[in-house]
Amino acid sequence: MDVKERIAKLVKDLNKYSEEYYINDNPSISDVEYDSLLRELEMLETKYPEFVLPNSPTKRVGDNIKETKLAKVIYEKPMLSLANAFNEQEVREFDNRIVKEGFTPSYICELKIDGIASNAQYKKGLFMKGATRGNGYIGEDITANMKTIKSLPQTLKQNLDIEVRGEVYMSKDVFNRLNYERQVAGEEPFKNPRNAAGGSLRQLDSSITVQRQLDIFNYTVVDGYKYGMKSQSEALLFLQELGFSINPNYQYCHNIDEVIAYLNQWKEERKKLNYETDGVVIKVNDFAMQEEIGYTVKSPKWAIAYKFPAEEVETKLLDIIFTIGRTGNITPNAVLEPVMIAGSLVQRATLNNEDFVIERDIRIGDYVVVRKAGEIIPEVVKVNCNRRMPNLLPFKMIDKCPICHQELVREEDEAVHYCRNEKCEGRIIASLIYFASRTTMNIEGLGEKLIEDLYNRGYIKKITDIYRLEEHYDDLIKIEGLGEKSVTALLTAIADSKNNSLDKVITALGIRFVGGKVAKVLATNFASLTELMTADYHQLVTIKDIGPAIANSIVQYFSSNSDLIHELQSLGINPTVSKKQIENLIFAGMSIVLTGKLESLTRDEASKIIEDLGGIPTSSVSKKTAFVIAGSDAGSKKEKAVSLGIKIISEEEFLETIKR
Numbered sequence: 001m002d003v004k005e006r007i008a009k010l011v012k013d014l015n016k017y018s019e020e021y022y023i024n025d026n027p028s029i030s031d032v033e034y035d036s037l038l039r040e041l042e043m044l045e046t047k048y049p050e051f052v053l054p055n056s057p058t059k060r061v062g063d064n065i066k067e068t069k070l071a072k073v074i075y076e077k078p079m080l081s082l083a084n085a086f087n088e089q090e091v092r093e094f095d096n097r098i099v100k101e102g103f104t105p106s107y108i109c110e111l112k113i114d115g116i117a118s119n120a121q122y123k124k125g126l127f128m129k130g131a132t133r134g135n136g137y138i139g140e141d142i143t144a145n146m147k148t149i150k151s152l153p154q155t156l157k158q159n160l161d162i163e164v165r166g167e168v169y170m171s172k173d174v175f176n177r178l179n180y181e182r183q184v185a186g187e188e189p190f191k192n193p194r195n196a197a198g199g200s201l202r203q204l205d206s207s208i209t210v211q212r213q214l215d216i217f218n219y220t221v222v223d224g225y226k227y228g229m230k231s232q233s234e235a236l237l238f239l240q241e242l243g244f245s246i247n248p249n250y251q252y253c254h255n256i257d258e259v260i261a262y263l264n265q266w267k268e269e270r271k272k273l274n275y276e277t278d279g280v281v282i283k284v285n286d287f288a289m290q291e292e293i294g295y296t297v298k299s300p301k302w303a304i305a306y307k308f309p310a311e312e313v314e315t316k317l318l319d320i321i322f323t324i325g326r327t328g329n330i331t332p333n334a335v336l337e338p339v340m341i342a343g344s345l346v347q348r349a350t351l352n353n354e355d356f357v358i359e360r361d362i363r364i365g366d367y368v369v370v371r372k373a374g375e376i377i378p379e380v381v382k383v384n385c386n387r388r389m390p391n392l393l394p395f396k397m398i399d400k401c402p403i404c405h406q407e408l409v410r411e412e413d414e415a416v417h418y419c420r421n422e423k424c425e426g427r428i429i430a431s432l433i434y435f436a437s438r439t440t441m442n443i444e445g446l447g448e449k450l451i452e453d454l455y456n457r458g459y460i461k462k463i464t465d466i467y468r469l470e471e472h473y474d475d476l477i478k479i480e481g482l483g484e485k486s487v488t489a490l491l492t493a494i495a496d497s498k499n500n501s502l503d504k505v506i507t508a509l510g511i512r513f514v515g516g517k518v519a520k521v522l523a524t525n526f527a528s529l530t531e532l533m534t535a536d537y538h539q540l541v542t543i544k545d546i547g548p549a550i551a552n553s554i555v556q557y558f559s560s561n562s563d564l565i566h567e568l569q570s571l572g573i574n575p576t577v578s579k580k581q582i583e584n585l586i587f588a589g590m591s592i593v594l595t596g597k598l599e600s601l602t603r604d605e606a607s608k609i610i611e612d613l614g615g616i617p618t619s620s621v622s623k624k625t626a627f628v629i630a631g632s633d634a635g636s637k638k639e640k641a642v643s644l645g646i647k648i649i650s651e652e653e654f655l656e657t658i659k660r
């Protein structure tokens with residue numbers, strides 16, 4: 001499908017989904033899927049403006065209202081939608097755009113309620129008319145139904161003509177009760193609180209709406225300057241004075257760093273609320289500054305809606321391809337219709353191994369649920385069988401290496417297929433990429449594509465060749481895309497990597513079963529690569545967390561690669577750990593879990609301290625956990641530690657321990 005066809009398809013599909021969402025309150029895809037498709041369309045339209053269609057959803061706010069018995073309401077001041085941001089970088093870019101225009105903004109952050117945007121008009125303090133947003137310019141008259149909302153005042157505390165905008169929502173408690181009642185009655189349950197709220201507001205019989213117990217949070221006054229307000233913070237206080245319900249969890253932020261802190265705070269805390277919220281609305285606080293910054297056709301430039309990272313999203317599986325790792329492991333990977341997860345666009349996800357795919361009956365063409373495992377690696381969780389098309393073929397594992405085409409081997413006690421050809425170019429390139437990656441030697445600038453290019457040109461055939469690239473300087477600067485500046489920076493990064501710690505170097509070697517955690521254990525028991533290389537099986541297996549399989553793998557690796565290690569050492573990669581350093585590693589080999597909010601340290605700072613003292617920060621509590629550090633609002637992890645009898649210490653106790 002070419003670009004023009006893709007744009008046409010996206011416009012057609014998004015218009016259909018938009019009608020389902022805004023008009024029928026019965027969407028067939030999730031908000032995350034919709035946002036991802038819309039983001040893709042925006043990117044394509046920016047790159048190929050000649051293919052932009054007049055009916056593109058990027059050119060309008062909501063959707064045309066449905067022809068029903070509900071009357072139309074025309075807005076003098078449109079109810080514009082907001083541009084979206086999906087990660088911290090995009091939020092900072094929003095701030096940078098404003099600052100570059102010469103402004104010094106402060107911000108108001110408000111939780112983005114997952115409900116139905118509404119407009120309420122008052123005459124002399126009396127509620128007169130309520131309406132939906134509709135397409136932003138024309139909404140639907142839902143006055144009778146908005147009168148059933150107890151948290152919306154019918155009479156204001158001041159005798160004013162005023163227009164107020166808010167978000168009508170259904171609380172989680174009410175939603176759960178209604179669905180229970182519907183199931184008992186044999187009726188189809190509501191999909192989610194937003195759909196339930198939308199359907200309730202559009203009822204032609206308000207006696208049904210009143211039973212739905214809707215609520216509202218109001219968030220702005222139209223033309224607030226007419227009432228003496230100069231900022232959004234003043235508008236929120238004014239709304240409260242008039243008797244309106246506002247969301248209490250808003251915050252004034254002096255700068256973008258405080259905004260980011262607010263976003264991070266509510267990523268988890270929002271789950272404790274009795275209503276759905278899918279993000280944060282960030283607004284320049286000063287009204288005069290808002291007007292100077294201005295608007296686009298569709299949205300204000302002075303506000304943005306940050307979407308919380310999705311934990312799980314649904315998208316289409318387009319294909320399954322196979323990749324090879326440094327140990328010869330063959331992994332099936334899902335090629336996905338692009339979808340936004342945890343702030344980044346995901347197009348690939350791991351399917352782990354043959355058993356994983358077969359047990360979940362994952363097929364090309366399915367709609368699958370995807371999440372980021374450990375917030376890093378996208379992984380397919382399950383299939384939505386309700387959306388499966390007929391005649392999709394069951395998965396079949398390949399039997400030959402996708403690179404060297406040798407027969408694959410699967411051991412009886414393992415779920416993974418392996419290519420055992422040590423000369424397989426796929427394995428060699430994977431090991432080079434792993435060696436230079438951020439989590440190992442962290443050689444900035446030596447990414448996957450450059451490594452493949454340098455391998456194919458003959459400059460790098462094994463990891464020690466990386467440290468001889470300076471010998472090819474004159475040739476490297478002639479490669480397209482490099483040049484003197486890039487090559488000099490690359491060679492500097494390579495030289496700097498010689499200073500990596502012993503555990504990083506052990507990890508980078510790519511020994512089977514030896515990842516970062518095991519490497520830390522080894523680095524607390526052996527002072528150098530030479531010591532580790534000469535250790536025998538019996539010496540290794542007595543170390544905590546080093547089992548028979550790991551011990552065997554280490555011995556086999558060094559017996560086959562002693563020349564490589566000596567070569568690395570001759571090139572200056574020979575980290576050592578003194579006995580005093582080892583003695584100071586008070587958390588050596590310990591698995592430690594952090595939970596709750598820490599007061600004097602960030603989560604990253606605490607994890608770094610644990611690692612520097614030989615410990616291993618882990619995300620889940622198990623019998624192997626040495627102890628749990630519990631901050632305020634510690635939840636299920638603390639409860640699990642109690643049930644397993646695992647030691648729990650406070651932040652103060654942790655700080656006292658590391659001072660010794």
